[in-house]
Amino acid sequence: MMKTLGRILFIVFGIALLVYLALPGPAFPSTLWDFKPSDEPSDMESSLRRGYFTEITRDQLMSHYVREFKWGVKLNYPPEDAQTLIRDQTKSNFLEEIVHPMRESIYINGYKPVGGDFKVIVKYVPSNVAVRILIGLATLGVAWLLISEWTKLLKWNSQS
Numbered sequence: 001m002m003k004t005l006g007r008i009l010f011i012v013f014g015i016a017l018l019v020y021l022a023l024p025g026p027a028f029p030s031t032l033w034d035f036k037p038s039d040e041p042s043d044m045e046s047s048l049r050r051g052y053f054t055e056i057t058r059d060q061l062m063s064h065y066v067r068e069f070k071w072g073v074k075l076n077y078p079p080e081d082a083q084t085l086i087r088d089q090t091k092s093n094f095l096e097e098i099v100h101p102m103r104e105s106i107y108i109n110g111y112k113p114v115g116g117d118f119k120v121i122v123k124y125v126p127s128n129v130a131v132r133i134l135i136g137l138a139t140l141g142v143a144w145l146l147i148s149e150w151t152k153l154l155k156w157n158s159q160s
Helices: 002-022 058-068 079-085 129-159
Strands: 049-054 073-077 094-099 105-111 118-125
Touching: 002 129, 058 094, 058 105, 058 118, 073 079, 079 094
Parallel strands: none
Antiparallel strands: 049 118, 073 094, 094 105, 105 118
């Protein structure tokens, strides 16, 4: 009875995980009303990275992108990581990521020079659906093996 229930729960979890991984990702989030697009070449070299100038606060900016990205886990990075995660020689006062686990994410970098407008660089990092599902299937396979070995170990310990 317990073995059957465990298998049913694993199958339901596995199907839910694969459906989650197969869902299409959101589009690149829209901008706010007061965003002025940056015409710097580094901000226009990729369709997945956009630069803007604005006068809104960091809290307003982040709440906008959380709403646009629908949901996600917020991660905070040191500003020095902007040169690795956004683009080489990117100036930064803060760097945050909103991530859909095992799927896409969006990086929001902010820089406020003395006496200037707040510069925001947004980088969208999509992921391939086929790769996500392949990794999900591999994760489920490894989880099945680990659970099987763990139950064998528990049975062996209870017999001795």
